[in-house]
Amino acid sequence: MAQFNDTSAEIPGTPCLICEHGSLAFCGPGPGDADEPSRLSAMLGQVNLIAHDSVFREGDPATHLYSISSGAVKLYKLLSDGRRQVTAFLFAGDFFGLALDGGYAYTAETMTPALLCRFPRRKLEALFAEVPRLERRLLGLAIDDLAAAHEQMLLLGRKTAREKVASFLVMLDRRAARRGHHGPAVALPMSRSDIADYLGLTIETVSRTLTQFRRDGLIGLPDLGHAVLREADRLRQIADGG
Amino acid sequence: MAQFNDTSAEIPGTPCLICEHGSLAFCGPGPGDADEPSRLSAMLGQVNLIAHDSVFREGDPATHLYSISSGAVKLYKLLSDGRRQVTAFLFAGDFFGLALDGGYAYTAETMTPALLCRFPRRKLEALFAEVPRLERRLLGLAIDDLAAAHEQMLLLGRKTAREKVASFLVMLDRRAARRGHHGPAVALPMSRSDIADYLGLTIETVSRTLTQFRRDGLIGLPDLGHAVLREADRLRQIADGG
DNA sequence: GGAGCCCGATGGCCCAGTTCAACGACACTT
DNA sequence: AAGTGTCGTTGAACTGGGCCATCGGGCTCC
Structure with a gap:
């Protein structure tokens, strides 16, 4: 050896x-x-x-x-x-x-x-x-x-669960793009629990909100570790309180 | 450093x-x-x-x-x-x-x-x-x-209303002491609305929580612009999640 | 290959905190 | 002193999101 x-x-x-x-x-x-x-x-x-x-x-x-x-x-x-x-x-x-x-x-x-x-x-x-x-x-x-x-702080103090999750997805997408990742899917290397503790929510609310976004056609969830922003503009709108 | x-x-x-x-x-x-x-x-x-x-x-x-x-x-x-x-x-x-x-x-x-x-x-x-x-x-x-x-962020995402208000009072007291203000009363130059928007609460919840602290003998409220921390240690305990 | 485990999804109930509303205390104006 | 506006407090009803429980899929380890 x-x-x-x-x-x-x-x-x-x-x-x-x-x-x-x-x-x-x-x-x-x-x-x-x-x-x-x-x-x-x-x-x-x-x-x-x-x-x-x-x-x-x-x-x-x-x-x-x-x-x-x-x-x-x-x-x-x-x-x-x-x-x-x-x-x-x-x-x-x-x-x-x-x-x-x-x-x-x-x-x-x-x-x-x-x-x-x-x-x-x-x-x-x-x-x-x-x-x-x-x-x-x-x-x-x-x-x-x-x-x-x-x-x-603005997110944690004043946004709704829906706005928080949308903000989170948009933020990840923007930062992935900045690193040169321009694929269709955003990587979610963190657990649902981590997301919840980042957004000041519970796991259940994060899960429900992601499911709702998927049902509404705003995102795709090919697997647990990825999300596809199908309606990025709409998500940005939701994130900013629209 | x-x-x-x-x-x-x-x-x-x-x-x-x-x-x-x-x-x-x-x-x-x-x-x-x-x-x-x-x-x-x-x-x-x-x-x-x-x-x-x-x-x-x-x-x-x-x-x-x-x-x-x-x-x-x-x-x-x-x-x-x-x-x-x-x-x-x-x-x-x-x-x-x-x-x-x-x-x-x-x-x-x-x-x-x-x-x-x-x-x-x-x-x-x-x-x-x-x-x-x-x-x-x-x-x-x-x-x-x-x-x-x-x-x-920890306060906004994870503390209860009671813990938020206690944290706020303790923080003001600590910073006033650092500036050399060691009087019995902490100055509250901000409106209830400002406090609410700082803690991610409504005006009503801030008001009710302060009243509760006063009834419990934890603080005194001589006038709208001041608070006296009568039980500072207990407030610190509440602020930290005790 | 199946037993156990972890993680996420989902359903149902509940409550902390919001929302709506009324009221009182001042401060300023006429 | 009466009129008006602002601000804080209090009460009553409502709800968004938390909490609890269940389930299912994928994983590891015998």
Whole structure:
């Protein structure tokens, strides 16, 4: 046996798959900084995780920033009695783990097998001084996250179950398109329970609402892991409260 | 993240009222940057607004960053049919208006007469190159906001009316203490309607829940604009799902 | 291959919170 | 001081979505 059997595998070829995602990922190189990717790749590590694996938990010391090379991740917070709020679904090119000394504000868990790039926070901060553009990009990403969080608050606080589910499908579709997935079906790597905890609903209501959309011809449900938006415009209308 | 979070500052006599708030405000100078306050004050403008005045609206071009010198401000988003989600209540020392080129993600409105400091975004960005610590502090504040937003998602998606109102009172109390207000009563400068739209409830439910807390001896309601937390620990317990 | 298990779908009932309505307390105006 | 508008409280009835129970399909593991 001339081979290692390391679970956190080293990836041959490119030093960081994530950088292929370019402008979507915060480690993507910019036009004017030819030396930046190599500096970054020198300090980043890769983590290979199976599905339903925990990346870190709420309150853990925030040691790394993560970026998703492949796979899907969810973020969530818990109440003491087990009630859960999923605050984000993340896919290839997305990043997470931005936190202060108080520790991570949420738990991060894979939904599928996933390859993550991670950067030690301390080392990244040292690099900020040399590559200011890096910090600028991180601030931009934080602002994007903030806008998404505000949008989700509007959904959770003021939308009906029907509007919530429509918003969810439209959001997944838009983000899949942004990642270059233009197929007819949107991937649903998360469970119905995850969807319910993301939308502030119960599993039953999510299930019923999806069934109703299917009966109304708005969507197709070829299998549990996919949805086809047959009437995307109508869904967008429903999502916005029409 | 001490590097992001280093907002501790001693405030000498400064031309900007906002800087009196020291560590709370992002324009407060740091120990090592003696020339920073003057650079900042050179580019900041002050805005004096009456109560219930609009600072900017969702979608407006994001020209300035704002910091509250005195008064109280609310942020909110609207659905097309008028449903509203208040996403934040802000007080002296808080800042808002962080946005990218897509424009502001929310509307900002005063709840009381307010004195705001504002910084032109473009000029501030130019200053980032000279004073990197500024950008670091802004990133730290954005991360704080993000954690608060996640906490609010948990509240909106998974807490009961009783837990929501308790959380709201406890949050106001904690933040008032942070601003140095240690009196017996918490100020409620917002209307019942604002509270309802912040908690994802109706005015009636907020009113009934406050009355119930008062009957149970948990709070006092000396007048419409104040609440006294008589059993703060019990309220904290309720807020966390106990 | 079948026993057990997990997950999602569906039906029926129920309740927390909404909706509708009335009313009282102020503040401002004439 | 009477008229009017705004805001908060309270009561009564309603309902959207939660809760509980059942069922069925696909999976893993003997």
